Amino acid sequence: MVGRGHFADACTMTTETKKLTRSTSDRVIAGVAGGLGRYFGIDPVVVRLVLIVLAFLGGAGFIAYGAAWLIVPTDDPDAPGIGAAGIAQRLGILLGVIVLTGAAVIGGFWAAASGGGTATAIVVIGVGALLIVGGFTGGMRWLIVPALALALSAGAVAAADVDIRGGSGERIFRPASATDLRPFYRLGIGHLRLDLRDAHLGPGDHHVRLKLGVGQAEVLVPPGVCVSSTAHVAAGATTIFGRTTGGSYHDWQEIRHAAPGAPHLTVDGDVGIGQLRIEPGPTGTGLQGKACTND
Numbered sequence: 407m408v409g410r411g412h413f414a415d416a417c418t419m420t421t422e423t424k425k426l427t428r429s430t431s432d433r434v435i436a437g438v439a440g441g442l443g444r445y446f447g448i449d450p451v452v453v454r455l456v457l458i459v460l461a462f463l464g465g466a467g468f469i470a471y472g473a474a475w476l477i478v479p480t481d482d483p484d485a486p487g488i489g490a491a492g493i494a495q496r497l498g499i500l501l502g503v504i505v506l507t508g509a510a511v512i513g514g515f516w517a518a519a520s521g522g523g524t525a526t527a528i529v530v531i532g533v534g535a536l537l538i539v540g541g542f543t544g545g546m547r548w549l550i551v552p553a554l555a556l557a558l559s560a561g562a563v564a565a566a567d568v569d570i571r572g573g574s575g576e577r578i579f580r581p582a583s584a585t586d587l588r589p590f591y592r593l594g595i596g597h598l599r600l601d602l603r604d605a606h607l608g609p610g611d612h613h614v615r616l617k618l619g620v621g622q623a624e625v626l627v628p629p630g631v632c633v634s635s636t637a638h639v640a641a642g643a644t645t646i647f648g649r650t651t652g653g654s655y656h657d658w659q660e661i662r663h664a665a666p667g668a669p670h671l672t673v674d675g676d677v678g679i680g681q682l683r684i685e686p687g688p689t690g691t692g693l694q695g696k697a698c699t700n701d
Contacts, residue, residue: 427481427519428474435550458554467552468507472500503551510552513660519570519619519678526687527560566640566655568678569593570619581605584612592617599624607631607669615674616682624683625673632664632698637675637682644675645683658682670699 429440432450433678439457443450471490476496552631574595579655581587581600591614598618603626616623636659637644643652656700664670675682 413697426478428478430480432483436471436475437480438471438478440476442474461551462538468504471492475500502645506552511559514556515563515568516570518560518563519568521569521571526567566678568619568640569617570678572617572619584610585645586609587612587614589613590614590615590617593621593623595620597622597624599626600628602631602671603628607671609667609669611664611670611672613672613674614697617676618680618682621680622683623675623677623680624685627671627684627686629686630697631669631671633684634662634670635660635675635684636672637677639675639677639682640679642677642680643682645681645685647685652681662698665697665699 424445426445427441428437429444429450430437432440432443434454439450439453442453457467457471459467476493528671572592572594574593576597576599577591577593578599578601579588580590581602582605584605587602587605587607591598598616598621600614600616600623605628607628614625616625633647635644635646637657639652639656639658641654642656643650644656644658646658651658658675662670673684
């Protein structure tokens with residue numbers, strides 16, 4: 407009969423400590439997501455998606471990935487250790503990627519909003535080709551981040567139909583009558599104001615369209631004019647006679663009917679990022695109540 411003490415001596419207990427390392431077999435850039443997925447027992451694709459979302463929500467994904475690349479060792483046993491020079495080199499690469507990514511975001515937005523969507527697409531395709539080559543040669547992996555930023559920035563501009571062509575600055579128009587009123591006013595970036603406070607529009611329907619890429623489009627109307635308004639704002643707000651609404655892909659519509667003999671002005675606003683504001687002038691109190699019917 408074997409006693410408990412002899413049984414305990416005959417058996418040994420082994421424990422395996424899990425160690426967080428970067429993966430060399432499952433990596434897109436530096437193996438951080440692959441290592442995290444292996445450590446926590448989840449699919450690395452999920453980790454990559456979380457990091458991408460965090461990267462575009464305040465940049466936390468960039469910071470977390472860069473920190474992991476600096477301090478988490480690789481699972482390659484033959485890889486040399488990282489000294490002070492190696493850390494400095496990696497910090498330089500991270501700073502370069504951050505700068506390049508910021509430039510890609512701005513460049514993608516500017517190019518697509520300036521009507522250069524085709525050229526931007528060609529650049530994205532070219533970078534994609536370089537990444538494919540890099541996948542075979544083992545280099546240029548860090549181009550994935552700025553390439554993704556460029557593609558997402560240009561895609562967001564295209565989806566929102568932001569157009570910054572038409573110049574920049576402040577443009578103020580003061581037509582004196584209905585014949586001076588243009589059917590279309592446009593500005594790329596800045597403040598576009600259509601001041602109708604001294605305009606004599608006369609009875610009947612008058613229509614004006616304002617297109618603004620980024621900034622504020624403003625219409626000041628005189629008393630005695632019934633105003634209908636429609637607007638599409640990709641990101642921003644509308645303020646129509648003191649009522650403000652807004653958000654992403656915001657659409658506004660208010661159709662009014664003019665009283666007999668009163669002028670009827672229809673304002674159609676198209677704003678990429680910013681605000682459409684329609685207000686009466688200083689003497690415009692009671693404008694809508696008197697000039698519009700109640701239906």
